[in-house]
Amino acid sequence: MFSLSRVEFRTSAIEGRGVFATRRIEPGELVVAYAPKQRRLPADSDEAMEASATKQTLLSEGRFVIVPDTSVPGGWLCNHSCAPNAALHSDGEGRVVATRSIAPGEEVTIFYGWVSEGEPERDPCLCGAPTCRGFINFDLSPSDIDSIEIVDGGLATVDDALRERLASYAAFLRSIGQEQVQDAITAVVVRAKRRALAG
Numbered sequence: 001m002f003s004l005s006r007v008e009f010r011t012s013a014i015e016g017r018g019v020f021a022t023r024r025i026e027p028g029e030l031v032v033a034y035a036p037k038q039r040r041l042p043a044d045s046d047e048a049m050e051a052s053a054t055k056q057t058l059l060s061e062g063r064f065v066i067v068p069d070t071s072v073p074g075g076w077l078c079n080h081s082c083a084p085n086a087a088l089h090s091d092g093e094g095r096v097v098a099t100r101s102i103a104p105g106e107e108v109t110i111f112y113g114w115v116s117e118g119e120p121e122r123d124p125c126l127c128g129a130p131t132c133r134g135f136i137n138f139d140l141s142p143s144d145i146d147s148i149e150i151v152d153g154g155l156a157t158v159d160d161a162l163r164e165r166l167a168s169y170a171a172f173l174r175s176i177g178q179e180q181v182q183d184a185i186t187a188v189v190v191r192a193k194r195r196a197l198a199g
């Protein structure tokens, strides 16, 4: 069996171990499977909630949480960048696909799209891109969440400053081809409101 691998796993200047191209990878091309060895848990199980706290999980099709077996390297090792060259697709078993041309030796990066609640400085970003946002996470404070309404599946607010911040983040996400992160923001708002209702 010859190897079809387009990547290798080694120490990254960004953080820990990273994923690096071993040959040119074209936009739209599969880079690496998210987790060649993985467990799937129902998204609403306690075990899935616990695993999500480690951040090294992937919600697939809204129903499963994929937990990588970290003894086997895979796309789960991709570092975050504010100017990523790949995107994580969460359907099926999860995979990393190039969004632009990646040169041999270049680190493969994705956009994590984490959304935090009331912890604006939770995840400092070390990506080094000129357009770095400073933090990986996009934060919504409890009062932000209070003032947001879900209208036709989208976010609406009467708070002008917040509306401006959401719009500029949406524009940024569009500019790097990561519109799917919008769904993560909506999901966090929906979950927070549900939690508030449950008291």
Ligand SMILES: [Zn+2]
Residues within 6 Å of the ligand: 081, 082, 083, 125, 126, 127, 128, 129, 131, 132, 133, 134, 135
């Ligand atoms: Zn950054």
